[in-house]
Amino acid sequence: SQQGEEDPQALSIQEGENATMNCSYKTSINNLQWYRQNSGRGLVHLILIRSNEREKHSGRLRVTLDTSKKSSSLLITASRAADTASYFCATVPLSAQKLVFGQGTRLTINP
Amino acid sequence: EAQVTQNPRYLITVTGKKLTVTCSQNMNHEYMSWYRQDPGLGLRQIYYSMNVEVTDKGDVPEGYKVSRKEKRNFPLILESPSPNQTSLYFCASARGTEAFFGQGTRLTVV
Numbered sequence: 199s200q201q202g203e204e205d206p207q208a209l210s211i212q213e214g215e216n217a218t219m220n221c222s223y224k225t226s227i228n229n230l231q232w233y234r235q236n237s238g239r240g241l242v243h244l245i246l247i248r249s250n251e252r253e254k255h256s257g258r259l260r261v262t263l264d265t266s267k268k269s270s271s272l273l274i275t276a277s278r279a280a281d282t283a284s285y286f287c288a289t290v291p292l293s294a295q296k297l298v299f300g301q302g303t304r305l306t307i308n309p
Numbered sequence: 310e311a312q313v314t315q316n317p318r319y320l321i322t323v324t325g326k327k328l329t330v331t332c333s334q335n336m337n338h339e340y341m342s343w344y345r346q347d348p349g350l351g352l353r354q355i356y357y358s359m360n361v362e363v364t365d366k367g368d369v370p371e372g373y374k375v376s377r378k379e380k381r382n383f384p385l386i387l388e389s390p391s392p393n394q395t396s397l398y399f400c401a402s403a404r405g406t407e408a409f410f411g412q413g414t415r416l417t418v419v
Contacts, residue, residue, distance in 0.1 A: 286352070290406050
């Protein structure tokens with residue numbers, strides 16, 4: 199069953215703007231990860247945040263985690279056309295050693 | 310170069326004709342997994358393997374088999390493919406919890 203739910207399902211913004219995507223999940227987790235997928239290709243790992251962390255940065259990416267609300271957000275600052283892709287959150291539940299993916303957010307950056 | 314390699318990338322087959330999609334990783338990862346991706350349903354796990362000779366069902370294992378005879382290879386077997394198995398398939402391997410994905414196999418069963 200899908201644990202992560204991304205919101206929105208699709209997002210279209212202008213180049214240079216910031217893009218924010220949200221993810222909610224249901225069970226307690228070890229960590230939460232964000233992946234990027236270019237159309238029809240494999241997923242690429244972007245960033246991992248552990249359950250005892252609240253915020254993490256990597257280049258133009260900023261991830262937050264609120265375990266009390268069982269939610270996470272991915273912020274991409276100063277977006278570029280090359281950021282156009284689908285973004286997935288994935289959780290590693292405490293009860294299982296596996297990644298559980300959400301349905302993804304389709305991000306389009308308009309030049 | 311660290312990578313997960315799937316073959317074939319594209320496959321069109323007929324109902325009932327057994328097929329195997331191969332997956333190989335060169336990172337000495339213990340954990341490997343197969344997913345299918347369908348529009349509106351995201352990625353769903355088919356099978357996973359924690360180590361050689363250890364495999365477990367994921368969320369949608371019906372109609373699929375796997376084997377893990379050696380650490381680097383994790384083939385996905387469809388004994389009797391049906392049209393509802395038309396999908397985009399991904400193999401992944403993991404170190405700790407970060408997963409590395411193959412490029413995908415687009416399977417069409419007619």
